[in-house]
Amino acid sequence: MMSQLREARNLWHLMSAAQASGHKVCMAMITAVTGSAYRRPGAKMMMASDGQMAGTLSGGCLEGDIFAHAQDLMNTKESMLCHYDLTEEDMWGLGIGCKGAIDVWVAAIDVAHPFWQAFGRLLEEDAPFVLGVELNGPERFLQAGSVITTFSGSPLPSVVPVGEGQTVVREGWVLDHLTPPQKVVVTGAGHDVKPLVALAQQAGFEVSVLDPRRMFNNPQVFPQAVEWVNQDAQHVDAERWPHAYWVIMNHHQDRDEHCLDLALRSQPRYVGVLGPLSRTQEMLRHINRQFEPHVAFFPVGLDVGAETPEEVAISIVSEMMAVRAKRTPDHLKGREKIHGQ
Secondary structure (H helix, E strand, O other): OEEHHHHHHHHHHHHHHHHHHOOEEEEEEEEEEEEOOOOOOEEEEEEEEOOEEEEEOOOOOHHHHHHHOOOOOOOOOOOOEEEEEEEOHHHHOOOOOOOOOOEEEEEEEEEOOHHHHHHHHHHOOOEEEEEEEOOOOOOOOEEEEOOOEEEOOOOOOOOOOOOOOOOEEEEEEEEEEEEEEEEEEOOOOOOOHHHHHHHHHHOOEEEEEEEOOOOOOOOOOOOOOOOOEOOOOEEEEEEEEOOOEEEOOOHHHHHHHHHHHHOOOOOOOEEEOOHHHHHHHHHHHHHHOOHHHEEEEEEOOOOOOOOOOHHHHHHHHHHHHHHHHHOOOOOOOOOOOOOOO
């Protein structure tokens, strides 16, 4: 399962601030899940000696017990692996709905240590990297491209990190591959774009808004975006946003055609166009552009009966989430496993 770099970066900032204020800190991370659970491997939390906690691993049912372990570890500066079998109702007596089992690695963190400083720098670079954790020992490693940094400074044992987006346990190690958020380019700055930008950001995407009208496309109108590009699409380099998700919704056919042409030239992961299929087909004829069927979502969104801008945003973001997770949208009704197929 994907481990979100942005989540880890936010927690790192909080851990750094807490230690700067004189508090000890721990990081907790889910390493393995059996059956159903609230979060998946790679999910993280920070805990500080003053009681501050951020992030979530279980929705609230386990965090108190994890914090008790964290308090002990803050004094010993060590780490431990906690196992929680949530099917044991007699033990927990909490009426927990997940009914799965999870392993949680909890470790005291000194943010001033050179290893963790390197971890923080990698988080700020916003590029994929691997955090490796020895479950029954003190060693850790970071791998960014061909560069490997170890906690001890000793050579790394022969551990092979897994592919993009996976957090797994292998031969006594947790291999947590942290990935930056997928980029979404929304073309248009109408009133219906506002809930889409806000919801996409909340769902873990990084959003850029492309619209030449500076009055309508700016940080005050779209505070959740990371980029506000006030250019016409025909003047934007197709390599600016490679492998991005595109949502075309200018409500202006000429602008939509230029944006659709730009999107299809950018090696997109997803191109959604607002409006009826016949209109999009007409635009494709006008721009004489071919496309890969697996990236084309015309009309954009899932059929959930959406009408208002907020409902349409839910429809579109839900579809993008399904594409990101490589899932075919369907009901969970009757399914034994929530996250598994």
